[in-house]
Amino acid sequence: MxxxxxxxxxxxxxxxxxxxxxxxxxxxxxxxxxxxxxxxxxxxxxxxxxxxxxxxxxxxxxxxxxxxxxxxxxxxxxxxxxxxxxxxxxxxxxxxxxxxxxxxxxxxxxxxxxxxxxxxxxxxxxxxxxxxxxxxxxxxxxxxxxxxxxxxxxxxxxxxxxxxxxxxxxxxxxxxxxxxxxxxxxxxxxxxxxxxxxxxxxxxxxxxxxxxxxxxxxxxxRATEAIRQVYVAPVINDYIVTLVDNTRTSPDLRLGASPRASLHLMRASRVEAALAGRDYVIPEDVQRLAPMVLAHRVLLTVDAQVARLTNEQVVAGIVANTTRPSRG
CATH class of the missing domain: 3.40.50.300 (P-loop containing nucleotide triphosphate hydrolases)
Known part of the structure; x- marks a missing residue:
């Protein structure tokens, strides 16, 4: 046998x-x-x-x-x-x-x-x-x-x-x-x-x-596979897309972030949540990472450059002025 x-x-x-x-x-x-x-x-x-x-x-x-x-x-x-x-x-x-x-x-x-x-x-x-x-x-x-x-x-x-x-x-x-x-x-x-x-x-x-x-x-x-299981609620995805879309309509930017930026922000937020001990993403994860993920992708207008604004400042302003979803 x-x-x-x-x-x-x-x-x-x-x-x-x-x-x-x-x-x-x-x-x-x-x-x-x-x-x-x-x-x-x-x-x-x-x-x-x-x-x-x-x-x-x-x-x-x-x-x-x-x-x-x-x-x-x-x-x-x-x-x-x-x-x-x-x-x-x-x-x-x-x-x-x-x-x-x-x-x-x-x-x-x-x-x-x-x-x-x-x-x-x-x-x-x-x-x-x-x-x-x-x-x-x-x-x-x-x-x-x-x-x-x-x-x-x-x-x-x-x-x-x-x-x-x-x-x-x-x-x-x-x-x-x-x-x-x-x-x-x-x-x-x-x-x-x-x-x-x-x-x-x-x-x-x-x-x-x-x-x-x-x-x-x-x-x-294997860790990346585990992190893919972190839950991202539909309202969080909508919040991410709203943030990215607001970079495309900002008067201070002549080029906004791409759809790839939305995907990258979602993936990064999953990791941020996992390292914080959560199996779900919260709005604060997105807010914390948005300037780091989005700022290098956008281009300032001439007026914004004359005003000595930076990409990070403009993106931070967009994050601050975008209504975040309620956690309740």
Whole structure:
């Protein structure tokens, strides 16, 4: 009689409490490298669990790349860094087919985009043609080359850093590219105490070496499945769409947020609720995340620019003036 091959059981979907516990431990690991920036760390983890991508805009040397690398190490994920330069080619990002002399066939050599977390360093220093090589990967989780489609591994997250566009040798990101980032944050300069602590800890060697994985990419993938079960009431969805629609009619904006922004805001709100210990989204989750998710997608009018308004201020004003649904 033949022995039956045992069926390997799939790992169970974690509870929201288990997800929150792992997230807290991941945040503790990242804080070893990025001191005094709990909000930025929280956002990076939130975007990962919401299956989005993160844009970090700030001046050089404030820890943009270190945040991405620390996140990858803490989840034991595969990380690749793409240094965007003016001479970088799209095939350097996505991959290229190379002719193999031994078997007389073309073989696809994956580019830097094939990783769990891709660090796009100084993305605005590459040409728009090269920047656009990320569009399909970020929107659909796949790469098309030479008539074939290659699926990217899960979880997949692009963490792109860029210097302000006023700095020499940069190209502004096209709107289609910015719209694919779920959230945009700034690191900011560290507080004096945190900067002194950084000097002290750096004396002992590279701080990234102190990070130990507290979970793996398999758990992260299962956690995203658990978070998809967080309930979003119809009234919350209506509130999200109303907020986004108000950016399209604002007198201070010449370009409002896209329908993709509505989807990203809903996904991010689910994660925010889960990390707060709830299996349902409340209006406060949406309010808290709206400026971070929407501000980088909109364009100010000339009058708003003359008045020295910022994207964040305009979006915050829209949030404040939009009637939120009652929780009763």
């Amino acid at each position: 033949e022995k039956e091959t045992p069926v390997q059981e799939a790992a169970a979907t974690p509870s929201l409490a288990e997800v929150a516990d792992v997230v807290n431990r991941v945040a503790e690991q990242i804080a070893k490298v990025i001191e005094g920036k709990p909000a930025q760390i929280h956002t990076a983890i939130l975007v990962l669990l919401a299956e989005g991508h993160l844009l970090i805009e700030d001046v050089p040397g404030v820890g943009k790349t270190a945040l991405a690398k620390a996140l990858a190490r803490s989840i034991d994920g595969d990380v690749k860094r793409i240094q965007f330069t003016p001479d970088l080619l799209p095939s350097d990002v996505t991959g290229v087919s190379v002719f193999n002399q031994s078997n007389r066939e073309f073989e696809f050599k994956p580019g830097g985009i094939f990783a769990n977390i891709v660090v796009g360093d100084e993305i605005n220093r590459a040409s728009p043609k090269t920047q656009s090589a990320l569009l399909e990967a970020m929107a659909e989780g796949q790469v098309s080359a030479d008539g074939k489609t290659y699926q990217l591994r899960r979880p997949f997250m692009v963490v792109a850093t860029q210097n302000p566009i006023e700095m020499e040798g940069t190209y502004p990101l096209p709107e289609a590219q910015r719209d694919r980032f779920m959230a945009r944050i700034e690191m900011g300069y560290p507080a004096r105490r945190a900067e002194v602590a950084m000097l002290t800890s750096q004396a002992g060697g590279e701080r990234l070496d102190s990070i130990r994985p507290v979970t793996d990419v398999g758990f992260i993938a």
